[in-house]
Amino acid sequence: MIDFEQKPSYDVSDLVEIVRILRAPGGCPWDREQDHKSIRRDLLEEAYEVAEAIDEESPEHLKEELGDVLLQVVFHAQMAREEGLFTFDDVVDGVAQKMVFRHPHVFGQAHADDSAQALDTWDAQKREEKDQRTASD
Numbered sequence: 001m002i003d004f005e006q007k008p009s010y011d012v013s014d015l016v017e018i019v020r021i022l023r024a025p026g027g028c029p030w031d032r033e034q035d036h037k038s039i040r041r042d043l044l045e046e047a048y049e050v051a052e053a054i055d056e057e058s059p060e061h062l063k064e065e066l067g068d069v070l071l072q073v074v075f076h077a078q079m080a081r082e083e084g085l086f087t088f089d090d091v092v093d094g095v096a097q098k099m100v101f102r103h104p105h106v107f108g109q110a111h112a113d114d115s116a117q118a119l120d121t122w123d124a125q126k127r128e129e130k131d132q133r134t135a136s137d
Contacts (some may be wrong), residue, residue: 016088019078033131043072
């Protein structure tokens, strides 16, 4: 039996630890056998189920399916950590850095009066980030 504290409520760090335990020796044989390719289809299926829950306008279903997508992200990040490629924290940092950079009208000196201007700023920042000069590059 794995030493793990069961709780009435878990946070994202608990989920990362649960997936680590599942993939570790003594964890779940099925989870340990998986690789990025073997669970690729699961990620796509969960994304479609999120879209279905949105269409249903069901908050409970949406909450469940978003959790399943989050599990897929954590699972892929754990496998990458095991391979020495990156960690879940690296994934979080990367997307947080991207959001701050692409929203200079919120986190910097740029200005956006409406969603169209915000989208223009987003697109310009994305091109800069990707080192593109035009939208067609």
